[in-house]
Amino acid sequence: MKRVAFLLFLCHMLVGSLSAQDRTADYYAYVKSHGIAPLTYLADKLRTHAVVAVGEDHWIKEHPDFLCSFLRKIANDTLTNVDILALEFGNESDQKIVNDFLKADTYREDLVLKILQHAPDNYGNPYLEYVRIFQTVWETNQQKSPKHKTQIILLDPKYVQASMDGEDFVYTGSRDDHMFSAIRGCIVKKQHVLFYAGAAHTQAQIRGVKYKERYYNFPSAGFLLKKCYPDDVFIVNLWGAYMGSGGYEKDEHGHWLQIDGGTIDRAFAMNGNQPVAFDMGGAFNSITIKQYYANPKRPGDWGGDVQAGSPYRPDILMKDWIDGIVFVGPVSNFSGQTLLDIYDEAFLKTVEKRSKGKFKRADDVFEYLRKIHPILQ
Secondary structure: OHHHHHHHHHHHHHHHHHHHHHHHHHHHHHHHHHOEOHHHHHHHHHHHOOEEEEEEOOOEOHHHHHHHHHHHHOOOOHHHOOOEEEEEEEEHHHHHHHHHHHHOOOOOHHHHHHHHHOOOOOOOOOEHHHHHHHHHHHHHHOOOOHHHOOEEEEEEOOHHHHHHOOOOOOOOOOHHHHHHHHHHHHHHOOOOEEEEEEHHHHOOOEEEEEEOOEEEEEEOHHHHHHHHOOOOEEEEEEOOOOEEOOEEOEOOOOOEOOHHHHHHHHHHHHOOOOOEEEEOOHHHHHOEHHHHHOOOOOHHHOOOOHHHOOOOOOOOEHHHOOOEEEEOOOHHHOOEOOEOOOOOHHHHHHHHHHOOOOOOOHHHHHHHHHHHOOOOO
């Protein structure tokens, strides 16, 4: 009996291995036949859609770097103009600051740092790569005529800052509701929008947070945009690694855990790890959200309690959440964003209050952020 059980186990492992190899071969065949250069791909989508939503993995350097590369590539292309860059990491209360920044005759990094202080995290977004996005927009605008200059809108609602400070506030809807409303206004004005945010906001998904015994579910901004303007919105995911609550997680060899055990990353490797982009289709149409988001170490742990109202059902397909994928390079080469001191005296007082006296210096915040997001530099 033991021998039979062992043979059955070997057969199961062999079939699983062959299945993974088959999937990788199918992914590679599709990438090879349908993939194009990412910057060209994104430009094509922007020319043919009112909104192109690009979902990043937070705390990863290569994703905002890709955005900057794209903005520079199309800087002099009036047929691929970004009228509006809609950003998650900024509060609507600072809209005048970003407007003044874009109108300034000289590059004003001090204004950018002020904007990042009010990003939707207790201690701001102290990341150099986000600064460079604002810098890139300002610099490329210097080459453009007034009618083609890119404007930036900050998507986070005002009440978020008051909430973090423990002050009274008026709840005006979820952050995703607010993102949708702001971008909808741009669509109505026939402006071309590049919506850049964390993938949870850009994907057309129903999000859920468990509260006591039930899930509190709400639509993402991408979901609302796609439902209201299905032909005008195109959603792209920037390819990454397995994302835990604090960012990418490592395997036993110190490498980033790959999505679905690396079946798709191996296909990209077969393609020479060349940057590539493509619409969902072929073998990619069968990828489930469980394959995409389950921890490869513990795939059985993924998903919520459907009986309690969880929207995360393992059979949902990624093609129902996104329209395309951009692979900017092998995730094994990815690194974390670079920490930057955005903390003037006034904001340090806010930080000290929010941390209940724990953080009094920028270095205190950096130590904390590196602890909860180990990938940060």
